[in-house]
Structures are given as structure tokens and as C-alpha cells.
Amino acid sequence: xxxxxxxxxxxxxxxxxxxxxxxxxxxxxxxxxxxxxxxxxxxxxxxxxxxxxxxxxxxxxxxxxxxxxxxxxxxxxxxxxxxxxxxxxxxxxxxxxxxxxxxxxxxxxxxxxxxxxxxxxxxxxxxxxx
Numbered sequence: 319x320x321x322x323x324x325x326x327x328x329x330x331x332x333x334x335x336x337x338x339x340x341x342x343x344x345x346x347x348x349x350x351x352x353x354x355x356x357x358x359x360x361x362x363x364x365x366x367x368x369x370x371x372x373x374x375x376x377x378x379x380x381x382x383x384x385x386x387x388x389x390x391x392x393x394x395x396x397x398x399x400x401x402x403x404x405x406x407x408x409x410x411x412x413x414x415x416x417x418x419x420x421x422x423x424x425x426x427x428x429x430x431x432x433x434x435x436x437x438x439x440x441x442x443x444x445x446x447x448x
Contacts, residue, residue: 319429321359321436326411328353328424328435349421352446355414356434361407369405373398409439416446 321327330350336342363369376398411417424437 319357319434321357323359323362324407324409324439325359325436326355326409326417326439326442327357328417328419328437329356330433330435350435351421352416352418353435354416355411357413358409358411358439361409361439363405363407366405366407369401372401376401411439411442411445417442418444418446 319327330353333348333350419435419437419442423441424435427434427436
């Protein structure tokens with residue numbers, strides 16, 4: 319399964335059902351608040367579509383400058399490359415990261431009898447490092 323946009327797929331950590339000394343915890347089941355990142359979406363930038371829509375406009379400007387200046391070639395391809403790269407968001411988490419999130423975050427999914435959560439990357443509160 320591959321999340322889309324800024325979504326992250328997480329394998330939640332099972333909640334303890336007994337204490338270290340062996341006493342059963344009988345309170346109601348608490349939702350997961352930590353887990354391991356399984357898969358990450360592309361992290362779509364909010365202005366990515368607008369930037370992609372500008373690329374043909376810049377190509378038209380380049381063609382217009384070429385025809386009006388008697389063959390003068392203007393290289394706007396670097397401008398379009400920078401525009402597209404600037405609007406490409408790199409996700410802050412990666413598969414294998416152990417993360418903490420709010421108990422209210424995410425949508426529960428069951429895939430092959432395994433519980434997974436899918437949530438927005440912004441719902442992740444922290445990455446636990448070592």
C-alpha cells in the first residue's frame with residue numbers, strides 16, 4: 319500500500335495488556351499513540367499544481383521571445399526546473415522511523431489481518447531517535 323500526498327502509513331505499537339509484574343490491565347483499550355512508519359506519500363506541496371500550470375506559460379514566453387528577437391534563444395528551462403523543485407516537498411519521516419502521534423490521529427485500516435493507521439504527516443508529533 320502506498321499513501322498519497324502528505325499521508326503516512328503507520329504500524330501502531332500494541333498497547334500493554336499487563337504490568338511488568340504480571341497484573342492484567344482491565345481498563346478500556348486505549349488507542350495507539352506510537353508506531354513505526356511503514357510507507358510515506360510524496361508530500362505534495364500546496365502550490366505544486368500552480369507551479370506545474372506555469373511551465374507551459376513559460377514555454378510560450380520562451381517561444382515568443384525567440385520569434386520576436388529574430389532567433390534569440392532564451393533558456394527558461396532552468397527557471398521551470400527551479401520552480402518545480404522549489405514546490406516539491408520532501409517528507410520529514412521515512413519508513414522505519416518510530417513516531418509518536420495523538421490518540422485521535424489517523425484512520426484505522428486492516429490489511430491481511432494487520433492493523434495499520436493512515437494519517438497526515440502533520441499529525442505526527444515527534445520522531446523518536448534511539
